[in-house]
Amino acid sequence: MTTRTTGPGHVVVVGGRMTGSAVAASLATRGVAVTVVDAPDPLGDATAASYGWINSHKKHPESYHVLNSAGLEHFHGVLAGVPGVFRATGHVEIAGTDEHVASFEQRSRRLQGLGYGVDEHEPADLARLVPGLAVRARLVRGFPREGIAAPDRLVAHFTATAVAAGARTVGARVDRVHRDGVVLTDGTTIAADAVVVCAGVATGAVTATAGLEVPTVAAETGNVVMGYMATTAPTPAAVDRIVTTDGLNLRPEPGGGMRLQALGLDGDCDPDRAPFDVPAHVTDAFSERLAEVLPAAAGTPLQVRIGRRVIPGDGFPAVGPVDDDARIWTLVTHSGVTLGPWLAERLAEEMLGAPPDPRLAGYSPRRFRASTGEAPAAPRAPGDQ
Ligand SMILES: Cc1cc2nc3c(=O)[nH]c(=O)nc-3n(C[C@H](O)[C@H](O)[C@H](O)COP(=O)(O)OP(=O)(O)OC[C@H]3O[C@@H](n4cnc5c(N)ncnc54)[C@H](O)[C@@H]3O)c2cc1C
Structure with missing residues (x-):
């Protein structure tokens, strides 16, 4: 822990998964008192459904590529030293x-x-x-340079790091946020000098309770938010690196199985069936594609889940203070496994008084006050995510 002379004394982080746990660790290890408030999402959070591919592969424009490259290099430089969270498989x-x-x-x-x-x-x-x-x-x-992360292990690592540095975790739902803290659904108030909203797909709804707009794209069948992700049982035929083909993406999973994606199947992915009510034809199609692409793995049992991507209204990260007084902040982004740990470090620095990282110019949540943005397109082709 470092000694700190500026910045907020106590910060509430709303959401405790990929982005929230990383923010909590980045703040707590800098000496900030942190309370993380997280209520599990009954439809499954984005982190649990993530493919966990650490990359800057198809990131437009160049300024967004720069962010993802920084996120990728943060894995090589910092997180590669944490057992079990990242493998630079290529x-x-x-x-x-x-x-x-x-x-x-x-x-x-x-x-x-x-x-x-x-x-x-x-x-x-x-x-x-x-x-x-x-x-x-x-x-x-x-x-x-690309590799694979284990998102749940990253969350466990960041949460343990934050708690070891003094952070408190609260399992509860935040009803509303305001400039002096948060109110839980049971009426409990937690006072804070600043609040960071890392609530994934719910981020827009949470910031709206303070009259602040940070829109996130609503889940609709087959839209940019929706995606299937399959996990196989362990198999000796598992690939040892990330593999992208015309119709199936494969990556190894700790424990000997694989995660699979088939973006061409996502067109009927229905948010009302999340996380596990997957149509049989989708599970069958994953099995058929696996047997075709990797015949030695034919017949390997697999489970498909429905995931909801966290997509800010214009498709790009929203990182930094939202209100004029810098009491309410957000870190909300797609590709949050690649970007979350690096962005959390930048956000913590800025909260403690450092000038905003110039690479984040254009990614302030305040931009949504001025523009409605352009609707992002659904990932459907190899190389998308
Ligand atoms: C199918 C799919 C594939 C993906 N593949 C990749 C990939 O290959 N590489 C990559 O980098 N990224 C990938 N992503 C994106 C990445 O997984 C997400 O950007 C990241 O996990 C988002 O993390 P988060 O913590 O912001 O949100 P979440 O994981 O959704 O967590 C938000 C948490 O906040 C809680 N919460 C919400 N509202 C409240 C409230 N009012 N009070 C208390 N708690 C609340 C939720 O219940 C949840 O626990 C993928 C995502 C999906 C869905």
């Missing part, structure tokens, strides 16, 4: 269809131009890179 993407080849060529060239690590491979290299993969390979590229 990522191999294989394009076979005309559409995928065309978009992937363009994307790879852009990433090379940005100085992002891109390894050029021949299709014949695939058997060595990912043994057992049975896909049409016309364009193969590797992304050696």
Whole structure:
């Protein structure tokens, strides 16, 4: 813990998952008294449904790529030292269809131009890179800096770090926030010098209780918010790195299984069925694609869950103070596993009096006062997230 002379004495963090736990740890280890208030979401939080791919792979515009690259490097520089939370496995993407080849060529060239690590491979290299993969390979590229995180372990790590530095955790729902603290649904008041709202998909609703607009896209069947994520039982056939193909994304899971995504299936993903009422045809399609892409894993039991992405109204992170007096703050973002730990550090520095990180210019939550933004598009193609 460091000794602190400026900044708020007591901060309430609303939400205790990926972003909230990271903010709590960043503040508490800087000497701030922190109370984390989190009520589990009955529909499942975003962190539990995350694919956990640490990357800056398809991030437009360049200023957003800069943030994600910083998030990725924070994993290499800081979190790689924490047992079990991150593995720098690298990522191999294989394009076979005309559409995928065309978009992937363009994307790879852009990433090379940005100085992002891109390894050029021949299709014949695939058997060595990912043994057992049975896909049409016309364009193969590797992304050696990318890796996988275990989101729940990250939350456990940050929560333990915060508590060890004196933070308090409260299992309760916040009814409303205001400039002097929060009120819980049972009427209890927790006074604070500042509040940080890290409530995921509920962030907009929570800040609205203070008359502040930080819109998050509402979940609707098949929209940008909605996505399936499958987890397999352990199998000796599991891939050892992130693998993206035309129709299925695969990554290893601690314990010997895999997480799978098939973005093309997300079109009928229904928020009213979250988190586990998944149509049988979707589970069957995951099983069929797995058997096709990785035949040695055919028949491996898998469970699919429905996830809701946290998407600010214009698709971009909203990090910093919301009100004029800097009493109510937010950290709300998609790609929050890649970005959350790094953004939490920047937010804590700013709360303690440092000038805002110039890389976050344009990502202030206050921008929503001036603009309605443009609706983000749903991730449907390989390389999306
Ligand atoms: C299908 C899917 C795939 C993804 N893949 C990736 C990926 O590969 N890489 C990546 O970097 N990111 C990925 N993401 C995004 C990432 O998982 C999220 O951005 C991140 O987990 C968001 O964390 P959070 O803490 O902000 O929100 P959440 O995990 O949703 O947590 C918010 C918490 O706040 C609580 N809360 C809400 N309202 C209140 C209240 N009033 N009072 C008390 N508590 C409250 C909720 O119950 C919850 O516990 C993916 C997300 C999804 C859904």
